[in-house]
Amino acid sequence: MLSNTCKYALRAIIYIGINAKPGSYVNVRTIASDLEVPMQFLSKILQVFVHKGILESVKGPQGGFIFKKDPYMVTLFDVIEIVDGPNMFEHCMIGTRPCISHDLDQKKCPVHDHYSDLRTEFEAFFRNETFGKIIDSYKNRTPDFLSL
Secondary structure (H helix, E strand, O other), rough: OOOOOHHHHHHHHHHHHHHHHHOOOOOOOHHHHHHOOOHHHHHHHHHHHHHHOOOOEEEEOOOOEEOOOOOHOOOOOOOHHHOOOOHHHHHHHOOOEEEEOOOOOOOOOHHHHHHHHHHHHHHHHHHOOEHHHHHHHOOOOOOOHHHO
């Protein structure tokens, strides 16, 4: 459902939220190594979120990434929209074109009616789940559950 790039972005941003401390940035090498993601690719992904004002980055030995925006104000949907596009939840599960339910003349895919309700639920979840809530959830678990 989500692109690999989007999954990398979500995992990395959660990682930053868990590991960054006030005034202490998380190095991209550390993130890439711990999440087993190519560092150059991850660096490019994270720079997009710097340009969007979600993350802040600093270069140098003590540099890295930290949240610029309040993580309680950034939803999973915000990241998905930036990486995979705003229409991600309109596309058919088994096709590549929009699966528009209000176009009665368009023939629907075989799973349209069942998937339509699920797609609506997924979108609502992603729009309501913030990084702040996810980070809190991770921090309230035992260390065994902190691996991403």
